[in-house]
Amino acid sequence: LSVVPKIDPTDYVGFTFFVGAMAMMGASAFFFLSLSQFDRKWRTSVLVSGLITFIAAVHYFYMKDYWSAHMESPTFFRYVDWFLTVPLMCVEFFLILKVAGAKTSLMWRLIGLSVIMLITGYLGEAVFTNQAELWGGISGVAYFVIVYDIWLGKAKKLAVAAGGDILKAHKILCWFVLVGWAIYPLGYMLGTEGWYTSIIGTGSVDIVYNIADAINKIGFGLVIYALAIKKTDNKV
Amino acid sequence: LSVVPKIDPTDYVGFTFFVGAMAMMGASAFFFLSLSQFDRKWRTSVLVSGLITFIAAVHYFYMKDYWSAHMESPTFFRYVDWFLTVPLMCVEFFLILKVAGAKTSLMWRLIGLSVIMLITGYLGEAVFTNQAELWGGISGVAYFVIVYDIWLGKAKKLAVAAGGDILKAHKILCWFVLVGWAIYPLGYMLGTEGWYTSIIGTGSVDIVYNIADAINKIGFGLVIYALAIKKTDNKV
Numbered sequence: 245l246s247v248v249p250k251i252d253p254t255d256y257v258g259f260t261f262f263v264g265a266m267a268m269m270g271a272s273a274f275f276f277l278s279l280s281q282f283d284r285k286w287r288t289s290v291l292v293s294g295l296i297t298f299i300a301a302v303h304y305f306y307m308k309d310y311w312s313a314h315m316e317s318p319t320f321f322r323y324v325d326w327f328l329t330v331p332l333m334c335v336e337f338f339l340i341l342k343v344a345g346a347k348t349s350l351m352w353r354l355i356g357l358s359v360i361m362l363i364t365g366y367l368g369e370a371v372f373t374n375q376a377e378l379w380g381g382i383s384g385v386a387y388f389v390i391v392y393d394i395w396l397g398k399a400k401k402l403a404v405a406a407g408g409d410i411l412k413a414h415k416i417l418c419w420f421v422l423v424g425w426a427i428y429p430l431g432y433m434l435g436t437e438g439w440y441t442s443i444i445g446t447g448s449v450d451i452v453y454n455i456a457d458a459i460n461k462i463g464f465g466l467v468i469y470a471l472a473i474k475k476t477d478n479k480v
Numbered sequence: 481l482s483v484v485p486k487i488d489p490t491d492y493v494g495f496t497f498f499v500g501a502m503a504m505m506g507a508s509a510f511f512f513l514s515l516s517q518f519d520r521k522w523r524t525s526v527l528v529s530g531l532i533t534f535i536a537a538v539h540y541f542y543m544k545d546y547w548s549a550h551m552e553s554p555t556f557f558r559y560v561d562w563f564l565t566v567p568l569m570c571v572e573f574f575l576i577l578k579v580a581g582a583k584t585s586l587m588w589r590l591i592g593l594s595v596i597m598l599i600t601g602y603l604g605e606a607v608f609t610n611q612a613e614l615w616g617g618i619s620g621v622a623y624f625v626i627v628y629d630i631w632l633g634k635a636k637k638l639a640v641a642a643g644g645d646i647l648k649a650h651k652i653l654c655w656f657v658l659v660g661w662a663i664y665p666l667g668y669m670l671g672t673e674g675w676y677t678s679i680i681g682t683g684s685v686d687i688v689y690n691i692a693d694a695i696n697k698i699g700f701g702l703v704i705y706a707l708a709i710k711k712t713d714n715k716v
């Protein structure tokens with residue numbers, strides 16, 4: 245009996261957990277250690293990118309162990325992670341638009357919506373699993389309101405007012421939320437029972453969530469990083 | 481038999497321990513890595529904010545494991561944490577008022593009062609649990625003296641003398657102590673037996689304490705952070 249379990253080489257889900265864990269930790273080191281390269285006012289944004297991947301890294305370390313031990317989706321840790329990282333992504337949107345005069349009320353609105361999205365998602369995926377359709381639907385509504393807010397609502401107007409590189413970065417982030425985030429409900433539908441099950445079947449939620457997390461956490465962070473590089477005057 | 485325990489998705493208390501642990505660790509990374517953005521004389525205050533959340537993070541990692549293993553309040557670790565973090569918060573009050581000429585005697589007075597508050601609270605909550613009213617009452621008196629000192633006593637006078645942003649920050653911190661800290665005795669009354677039990681009933685001490693900690697440690701730190709940002713001249 246050992247504390248280090250044997251590993252099945254065909255455990256591909258486990259493989260993505262391990263790759264994910266260290267990708268997140270590596271990305272955190274990258275963002276954190278690059279901070280001194282930027283003008284002060286851009287450091288906070290890159291720092292928050294690093295926080296997002298750092299928080300994810302720790303939860304991926306839990307999740308890979310949980311998966312190895314029980315061969316069961318670590319839904320609990322998944323949502324602990326999202327409860328911290330998704331609101332922080334809303335903070336990122338706010339930080340970028342602050343130069344254009346964004347108010348904290350915009351940030352709190354996005355945070356509130358994302359919390360509703362996550363609580364209802366958790367209830368459907370982990371607690372009331374026989375009502376997954378219902379809770380997933382409510383979660384989806386909150387998600388659409390977020391998409392609306394940033395694509396067409398107040399956030400959009402502020403980005404247009406800021407123009408230039410900020411508008412460009414905002415647009416890229418909007419695509420992340422529309423396309424990258426849309427992978428999550430797909431994972432949810434693979435892992436729960438509902439009208440959609442006859443269409444898309446069932447499959448590994450975790451591979452889907454792990455890929456989505458890599459795109460949305462590391463990719464999103466790199467967009468902020470690139471913006472901060474562009475905006476830093478002293479390039480020496 | 482495995483070292484990674486299975487987790488019940490409806491263990492909401494456990495959820496708040498996990499969220500709390502990583503929120504504290506994330507906040508610490510944030511405060512520590514932001515230090516270079518401030519004028520030197522403000523760095524100590526932000527550094528102490530980071531210490532408070534970092535100390536809490538480590539104890540939350542203990543507490544989440546203790547909770548998962550025994551489904552019992554980790555009162556021991558809770559107070560180990562408070563014995564370090566609450567005095568550090570008194571140091572923060574002092575650091576902010578130092579520019580206004582605060583003496584170290586003010587700091588030691590606040591530290592002494594907070595230690596009395598915590599020792600008596602621990603005795604009531606963990607040792608002489610059938611005298612919880614008595615010990616909680618003594619603890620409450622020490623708490624009120626702290627509230628008096630900072631709202632109306634010497635600390636207040638110094639803050640008024642300093643004026644401007646320092647007075648503003650002091651006021652916000654005073655509200656934290658009056659409202660945010662008042663959540664703790666509420667948790668205490670939920671978890672112990674006394675005259676109050678017939679009024680407020682019993683409930684999960686830990687959810688209450690965890691929420692209070694998030695507000696008072698991270699929120700308090702962010703107020704200091706915002707003050708340091710405002711006071712830093714060179715914003716490049």
Ligand SMILES: CC1=C(/C=C/C(C)=C/C=C/C(C)=C/C=O)C(C)(C)CCC1
Nearest residue numbers: 329365380383384387425428429432460
């Ligand atoms: C719409 C929807 C969902 C959306 C989840 C999302 C959008 C999660 C985003 C997570 C991110 C971006 C993490 C990275 O840090 C759930 C909860 C699966 C439930 C089903 C409906």
Ligand SMILES: CC1=C(/C=C/C(C)=C/C=C/C(C)=C/C=O)C(C)(C)CCC1
Nearest residue numbers: 565601616619620623661664665668696
């Ligand atoms: C008044 C009172 C209490 C007060 C506790 C407080 C005020 C704790 C503050 C902790 C903080 C601020 C931690 C953050 O770092 C006790 C001990 C529960 C016992 C019952 C009476």
